[in-house]
Amino acid sequence: MRIGLVVNPFAGMGGAVGLKGTDGPDTVAEARRRGAVAKAGPRAHQALARLAGRVPGARLILPEGPLGADWAGGLDLTLETVASGAATGTARDTKDAVRAMMPLDLLVFAGGDGTARDVASVAEGTALLGIPCGVKMHSGVFAVTPQSAGSMIASLLEDPDRVRWIDDAEIMDIDEAALRRGLLAPRLYGHARIPVSRNLMQAAKGGPRLDAAQSLSSAAAEVVAGMEPETIYIIGPGTSAASVVRALGQQATPLGVDAVIDRKLVARDCDAATLDALSEDRRVALVLGVTGQQGFLLGRGNQQIGAGLIRKAGKDGLIILATEDKLTALAKPHLLVDSGDPDLDRALEGFVRVSTGANRQMLMRIASC
Amino acid sequence: MTRIPEFHAAKWNEPVVMEMGRPGARGQLFPAPEDEVTQAVGSDLIPGAMARKDRAALPEITEFEAQRHYLHLSQMTLGMMGISLFGTCTMKYNSKTAEYATLRPELAAVHPYQHPDTLQGVLEIIHEFDRILCSLSGMDQFIFQAGGGADAAYTMAAVARAYWDDRGLLDQRTEMVTSVQAHPCNPATAAAAGFKVVNLPLEENGYPSLEALKAAVSDRTALIMINNPDDMGIYNPEIKEWVRVAKEAGALCFYDHANFNGVMGKLSARELGFDACMFMLHKTFGAPKAGGGPAVGAYGCSDELAPYLPCPVVVKEGDRYRLDEDRPKSAGKVREYWGNVPQVVKAYAWARAMGAEGIQLASDISVVANNYMDRKLAEIPGLEISNPGIDAYRMEMTRWSLGPLTEETGVTTVDFANRMADYGIDPYWMSHEPWIVAEPFTPEAGELWSKEDIDTWIGVIAQIAEEARSDPEMVKTAPHNQAIAQVKGDAFEDPGKWAMTWRAYQRKILGDESARGVA
Numbered sequence: 001m002r003i004g005l006v007v008n009p010f011a012g013m014g015g016a017v018g019l020k021g022t023d024g025p026d027t028v029a030e031a032r033r034r035g036a037v038a039k040a041g042p043r044a045h046q047a048l049a050r051l052a053g054r055v056p057g058a059r060l061i062l063p064e065g066p067l068g069a070d071w072a073g074g075l076d077l078t079l080e081t082v083a084s085g086a087a088t089g090t091a092r093d094t095k096d097a098v099r100a101m102m103p104l105d106l107l108v109f110a111g112g113d114g115t116a117r118d119v120a121s122v123a124e125g126t127a128l129l130g131i132p133c134g135v136k137m138h139s140g141v142f143a144v145t146p147q148s149a150g151s152m153i154a155s156l157l158e159d160p161d162r163v164r165w166i167d168d169a170e171i172m173d174i175d176e177a178a179l180r181r182g183l184l185a186p187r188l189y190g191h192a193r194i195p196v197s198r199n200l201m202q203a204a205k206g207g208p209r210l211d212a213a214q215s216l217s218s219a220a221a222e223v224v225a226g227m228e229p230e231t232i233y234i235i236g237p238g239t240s241a242a243s244v245v246r247a248l249g250q251q252a253t254p255l256g257v258d259a260v261i262d263r264k265l266v267a268r269d270c271d272a273a274t275l276d277a278l279s280e281d282r283r284v285a286l287v288l289g290v291t292g293q294q295g296f297l298l299g300r301g302n303q304q305i306g307a308g309l310i311r312k313a314g315k316d317g318l319i320i321l322a323t324e325d326k327l328t329a330l331a332k333p334h335l336l337v338d339s340g341d342p343d344l345d346r347a348l349e350g351f352v353r354v355s356t357g358a359n360r361q362m363l364m365r366i367a368s369c
Numbered sequence: 370m371t372r373i374p375e376f377h378a379a380k381w382n383e384p385v386v387m388e389m390g391r392p393g394a395r396g397q398l399f400p401a402p403e404d405e406v407t408q409a410v411g412s413d414l415i416p417g418a419m420a421r422k423d424r425a426a427l428p429e430i431t432e433f434e435a436q437r438h439y440l441h442l443s444q445m446t447l448g449m450m451g452i453s454l455f456g457t458c459t460m461k462y463n464s465k466t467a468e469y470a471t472l473r474p475e476l477a478a479v480h481p482y483q484h485p486d487t488l489q490g491v492l493e494i495i496h497e498f499d500r501i502l503c504s505l506s507g508m509d510q511f512i513f514q515a516g517g518g519a520d521a522a523y524t525m526a527a528v529a530r531a532y533w534d535d536r537g538l539l540d541q542r543t544e545m546v547t548s549v550q551a552h553p554c555n556p557a558t559a560a561a562a563g564f565k566v567v568n569l570p571l572e573e574n575g576y577p578s579l580e581a582l583k584a585a586v587s588d589r590t591a592l593i594m595i596n597n598p599d600d601m602g603i604y605n606p607e608i609k610e611w612v613r614v615a616k617e618a619g620a621l622c623f624y625d626h627a628n629f630n631g632v633m634g635k636l637s638a639r640e641l642g643f644d645a646c647m648f649m650l651h652k653t654f655g656a657p658k659a660g661g662g663p664a665v666g667a668y669g670c671s672d673e674l675a676p677y678l679p680c681p682v683v684v685k686e687g688d689r690y691r692l693d694e695d696r697p698k699s700a701g702k703v704r705e706y707w708g709n710v711p712q713v714v715k716a717y718a719w720a721r722a723m724g725a726e727g728i729q730l731a732s733d734i735s736v737v738a739n740n741y742m743d744r745k746l747a748e749i750p751g752l753e754i755s756n757p758g759i760d761a762y763r764m765e766m767t768r769w770s771l772g773p774l775t776e777e778t779g780v781t782t783v784d785f786a787n788r789m790a791d792y793g794i795d796p797y798w799m800s801h802e803p804w805i806v807a808e809p810f811t812p813e814a815g816e817l818w819s820k821e822d823i824d825t826w827i828g829v830i831a832q833i834a835e836e837a838r839s840d841p842e843m844v845k846t847a848p849h850n851q852a853i854a855q856v857k858g859d860a861f862e863d864p865g866k867w868a869m870t871w872r873a874y875q876r877k878i879l880g881d882e883s884a885r886g887v888a
């Protein structure tokens with residue numbers, strides 16, 4: 001198994017000094033000026049120390065210098081290094097390093113959402129695992145701690161059969177400049193395959209479970225069967241919600257929002273203005289998924305769906321799809337909404353039903369953040 | 370000082386019993402019938418259509434050889450007599466006295482189709498045991514037709530369906546509300562009976578909130594199905610309010626007593642407001658389970674639901690007992706006849722031997738033993754109790770996690786269970802829902818095991834946790850002291866490899882395509 005590691009040495013520097021992230025060299029310089037200390041490298045070292053403790057001599061591919069090998073010093077690991085190229089202090093360094101290591105079965109990165117986006121853009125189709133180091137970590141690709149990232153790599157090397165894979169972990173990022181102006185505008189940039197450590201094997205009394213795709217497609221079929229005429233169904237983004245578009249025999253926009261009226265796809269990849277126009281004089285239903293780990297329903301990756309539409313749909317107009325696995329694995333047992341309108345968020349609080357399969361629902365508490 | 374057992378299983382390289390013996394060997398030699406007998410019954414006692422065309426393909430082996438073979442098999446499988454704190458199963462001693470009672474001809478040699486006048490003794494036991502369960506639950510009538518806990522849960526779903534159908538509301542009352550941590554047969558059987566399943570998540574207290582229940586129930590709710598405590602071992606103290614809320618919405622309430630041991634004689638399902646409940650006689654009531662014999666799910670309900678019970682129901686009229694089949698509103702049978710009656714007799718024997726006070730004392734001991742075990746397990750680094758921040762005593766069992774130890778060492782709960790067998794200790798139960806708590810295991814101390822047994826069990830757990838750090842590879846490759854090495858579980862999910870019969874074994878494993886028939 002070819003496992004690569006790349007460290008974004010600047011990741012996370014902005015957090016402690018009141019910057020909202022560390023995207024771009026100017027921000028890095030500002031962070032340094034404010035006394036920020038690089039922490040991604042030491043955290044990568046913690047992950048590698050756990051790995052070396054569990055699997056002495058484990059083989060890793062990584063760039064020379066501060067983007068990789070500098071943080072593996074003194075550990076019992078077998079390192080295969082690639083040349084880093086000239087450092088520019090920008091995302092280009094990370095991307096170049098990843099390109100030099102490809103092909104990989106798993107790319108481990110130490111960074112935040114920005115780093116996740118950067119590495120995913122040049123390692124499409126490669127499984128990812130994030131060592132959490134960033135200021136922003138809305139993506140679903142991060143391990144809980146550096147040590148648990150190290151444990152996951154060790155488990156993969158020791159016995160890959162014990163690791164489960166999830167294909168649709170979200171890669172999200174927030175426009176930092178907007179965030180510094182007080183605007184939270186996270187976008188969904190794609191999905192990645194990630195390893196999951198939780199042991200789902202159970203002999204004897206437990207049988208095999210229905211897989212995620214089957215659960216979602218049967219939940220989606222029920223949503224389609226229950227669609228009412230003249231109502232606009234605003235769907236997506238994300239794979240869970242997209243299953244409803246697929247149940248209609250159509251191809252969904254993977255990262256965008258589609259609209260369905262009378263079981264027909266009437267618009268694809270809609271922006272807020274299009275959705276508002278289509279929704280005029282109609283009842284509105286929002287078909288939504290849930291982001292992994294954090295459990296966001298609204299306000300992360302689906303800003304096209306504005307407060308006006310949400311208000312029009314109301315709580316009864318929310319149609320939510322997610323697998324039971326995803327819901328029970330959330331860090332906290334509730335769904336988060338951040339519509340940009342605190343009064344609306346509060347109005348949405350309380351319980352809502354999530355479709356988890358054929359004739360199967362789970363009640364989840366909505367909380368504003 | 371806790372004694373850690375030193376153990377090595379016997380290993381016998383014997384073939385399967387079908388490949389043993391020699392032509393002509395017999396376990397029993399039966400004399401030919403006397404002429405008078407043949408003349409009286411004729412030679413065609415068995416109708417031609419039922420008579421076997423070929424000789425039965427039985428192993429030709431003596432009785433002694435057969436016994437020795439099965440003794441060897443038990444030596445290679447821990448014999449079901451070791452220390453087994455197998456949670457959610459409430460392991461109990463299956464007394465030989467009770468076993469003996471079921472061998473008496475009054476039970477062993479009767480058939481449910483006999484005239485009830487010739488079955489009065491068996492019917493009396495069933496009726497008497499029904500009364501005992503009614504006194505433990507407050508219900509009005511029990512039946513024993515269900516062949517296990519899931520079957521009894523299905524009985525509830527079927528009764529609810531008949532109840533709502535009778536009121537013309539089955540099209541409206543379509544939902545069953547339960548929790549993600551409930552006995553998994555609750556959602557499964559409700560779905561099988563055609564209800565939609567609405568699951569409640571666990572919240573901060575370790576059980577679903579009352580608020581979630583209020584949001585879930587409505588005039589669409591047919592019934593709620595819950596157990597309390599659930600498999601985390603946490604008792605939901607709001608249960609009375611739960612029943613009130615569900616009843617207010619018009620729903621029926623079913624108490625799944627799969628985890629009854631910690632509350633035996635302490636509460637009454639009916640007093641809490643439930644309409645129905647079920648007990649597993651093969652767990653709580655001392656009858657054998659799993660390889661030990663067939664199971665019974667005792668299903669009990671209020672008078673209001675009794676008309677919908679599966680038939681027949683044993684009723685007492687004066688001094689006589691009869692089987693009531695004339696129940697026009699019955700939900701229909703969930704199983705043939707009246708259930709696994711020998712198990713009912715064993716459970717009756719257990720209940721009579723324990724007495725009301727004994728049952729309450731057993732409940733106390735099981736809770737005390739579990740909390741003692743929890744304190745001791747908490748001292749072992751790398752183990753973590755489920756819902757660690759909750760200030761609540763656990764009842765008769767507790768869900769634990771090896772998550773921190775697994776992260777540190779890579780040794781999983783499956784490895785741990787395999788290694789336990791090296792000490793002659795039965796591997797523990799992990800979890801019905803292994804996705805809720807990482808690397809789970811669920812011990813249940815019960816009232817059977819002595820303090821010394823529990824200390825030994827905990828000592829072995831501590832020993833393996835230590836080994837996980839000092840020699841993780843050894844633990845991951847366990848068992849080492851067993852008759853066979855580690856088994857990969859893949860075949861359990863591959864019907865192409867299942868072989869429950871000799872014919873299936875010949876075909877699937879030995880590749881003999883001529884061995885066709887029922888797999």
